[in-house]
Amino acid sequence: MLAPIALLLAARSDLKSDIDRLRVKGLTELGAHRMLTDLTTNVGARLSGSPGAAKAVVWVGDKLRAMGLRNVREVPCMVPHWVRGQQERASMTSQGNTTKLSVCALGMSVATPSGGVKAQVIEVGSLEEMATVGEKARGKVVFFNKRFDATLSNTFEAYGGAVGTRFGAASAAAKYGAVAVMVRSMTLANDDFPHTGAMGYEDGVNKVAAVALGAQSADRLSEAIHHGRVTVKLETFCKTLPDAPSASVAGEIVGTEKPNEVIVLGGHLDSWDLGRGAHDDGAGVTQAMEALRLIKGLGWKPKRTIRVVAWMNEENGGRGAKSYADMAAQSGQKHVMAMESDSGGFMPRAVGVSKEKVERVAPWLDLLRPFGVEQFREGGADADNGPLEAEGAALFSLEPENQRYFDYHHTASDTIDKVNARELEMGALVMASLAWLCSEEGVD
Ligand SMILES: [Zn+2]
Structure with a gap:
């Protein structure tokens, strides 16, 4: 019985030396940051339907071909096409003094009527409170001052607790005759950048304009x-x-051995229009691209197919994720693993994994520790890899350090100077390592 154990240990040490080689190449070349700099500088913002998004599609294709990847292709989808137009204008008048407010339209919002709206503003703390205010909102602007719960250590949980207000404020207030809504930005940062993001309208309710208000403007207004x-x-x-x-x-x-078993690494290519989509989600796209560049550059021949996907339209529709999953379902190939990075290009801390795979991947944890990963956590589903669960894929998500992400998320300040090249590369190394481990050992 010694032979199988010896073989197993030999395989382990081979995998360890493989991951050492990935680390040396990645931390020497820092390819993810070079690509992200290029993307954010030469392509820029990439809102679905915009010229920037079209340019980004070409940019990714060119880069993947230059890396020598195979089957480089576009997976088409129709996307919503929302445009911001001119810079928004907002001010408040109180006790005879008029001061400017820092605002931006929320994504998918309608505009104010031509000439704007001018009305008394009332404040509510939440969607629930809006329902109790009711008819008092008629003819007024409603200011939703919903704050992140600062006592939560994970800022994604704080976002999860507040973002429903951003999405639903306009209809919640318009039901009672409000003429527009202003929503406190989804952040804990004490600055005045307004944070855009998707909102929606309920059927049958009058559509009114919705804007995000910078945190300092929100405090002054309140x-x-x-x-x-x-x-x-x-x-x-x-x-x-x-x-x-x-x-x-x-x-x-x-x-080489199982070409019809597919491992997918990706992020979303579209971004909001205000910044450059550096952390959200140029980081994820370029980390996934870097993972394949490293594996290809080392001359390795994986047993299973390793694919990078830059998904379109995560921010305001999810059409790219849907069309990719539809394509996957009809491809005759089996997606065995799908990993997404869409939580910023910060130092990795954990990897989310489909519940039924947490035990399976546990022996790999030590191999990922050099890149900051402290645990595998139950999870793994993000917006774009999520639909692939139905295809049988084990889902993985990169979970980096999250204290700064919502300082920049969906703002004009989401730019390359906020991204540390080594931290970004560590995430690419986690993705490359997991793709390689799943390719060589399987994840059944
Ligand atoms: Zn994102």
Whole structure:
């Protein structure tokens, strides 16, 4: 019985030396940051349907071909096409003083009527409180001052507890005749960048304009309301155009033994329009690209097919994830593993894994510790890899350190100077390592 154990140990030490080689190459070359710099500088913002998004599709395809990947292709999808238009304008008047407010339209919002709206503003703390205010909102602007729960250590949980307000505020208030809504930005940062993000309208409810308010503006407005009557003037210029053709982009290293078993690494290529989509989610796209660049560059021939996918339209529709999953279902191939990075390019801390695979992958933890991974946690489903669970894929998600992510998320400050090259590369190394381990050992 010694032979199998000896063989197993030999295989383990081979895998360890493989991951050492990935680490040396990755930390020497820092390819993810080079690609992210190029993407954010030469392509820029990439909102679905925009010229930037179209340019990004070409950019990824060119990079994947230059790496020598096979089957580089676009996976088409039709995407919502929302445009911001001119810079929004907002001010408040309280006790005879008028001051500017820092705002941006929420994604998918309608504009204010031409000339803007001018009305008294009232404050509510939540969607639930809106329902109790009811008819008092008629003819007014409603300010939703829903804060992140600062006592939660994981900022994604705080976001999860607040983001429903951003999405649902407009209809919740318009039901009672409000003329517009302002929503406190989804952040714990004490600055005045407004954070955009998707909102939606309920069927049958009047569509009114929705904007995000910078945190400091929100504090000033709240204080003024507590001192007396406040009016706001608000003007936005956004609109939704007909759906536009777009695409996700994929390329791969074809497996030598099981080419029809597919391992997917990816992030989403689209971004909001205000910044450059550096952390959200240029980081995830370039980490996945870097993972394949490292494996290819080392001349390795994986047993299973390892594919990178840059998904389109995560931010305001999820159309790219859907069209990719539809393609996967009809491909005759089996997706065995799908890993997404969409939580920022910060130092890795954990990897989320489908519940039934947590035990299976536990022996790999020591191999990932050099890249900051302290645990495998039950989870793994993000917006774009999630639909692949139905195809039988084990889902993985990169979970980096999260204290700074919502300082930049969906703002003009989501730019390359906020990304540390080594931290970003560590995430690429986690993705490369897990793709390699799943390819060589399987994840059944
Ligand atoms: Zn994202």
